[in-house]
Amino acid sequence: MKLEEWNSQIKRGTLEFCVLLLLEPEVRYGYELISILEQWPMVAAGESTIYPLLRRLLKDGLLCAFWQDTAEGLPPRKYYSLTAAGKTQLTAMKNHWNTLTATIQTIQEGHYEHSSEHISGKG
Numbered sequence: 409m410k411l412e413e414w415n416s417q418i419k420r421g422t423l424e425f426c427v428l429l430l431l432e433p434e435v436r437y438g439y440e441l442i443s444i445l446e447q448w449p450m451v452a453a454g455e456s457t458i459y460p461l462l463r464r465l466l467k468d469g470l471l472c473a474f475w476q477d478t479a480e481g482l483p484p485r486k487y488y489s490l491t492a493a494g495k496t497q498l499t500a501m502k503n504h505w506n507t508l509t510a511t512i513q514t515i516q517e518g519h520y521e522h523s524s525e526h527i528s529g530k531g
Contacts, residue, residue: 415450429498438459470494
């Protein structure tokens with residue numbers, strides 16, 4: 409697998425987590441999420457990625473949405489927020505993410521036990 413493909417898989421797998429994290433402290437509209445994510449190229453995503461993701465999260469019951477007029481007289485914006493199920497999902501994802509990243513860090517730093525039995529195929 410090429411590095412570019414690996415990066416794409418990581419991005420797809422973590423984008424939902426990042427969106428939920430951004431919606432945890434406050435309600436946001438779709439373009440606002442896109443703009444915030446642009447700060448980090450690893451998770452930056454355009455409209456063709458974010459809006460289908462938001463629709464799926466709504467369908468899955470993790471988000472709710474409402475329309476709100478803008479003060480500038482622009483068209484109304486659709487705002488998204490976490491539902492109770494979304495908050496529960498996010499907590500579970502945080503726990504899993506923290507365990508995963510700690511595990512990877514431990515392996516990366518070489519802090520693990522290994523047995524010659526496993527290496528030789530005897531275990």
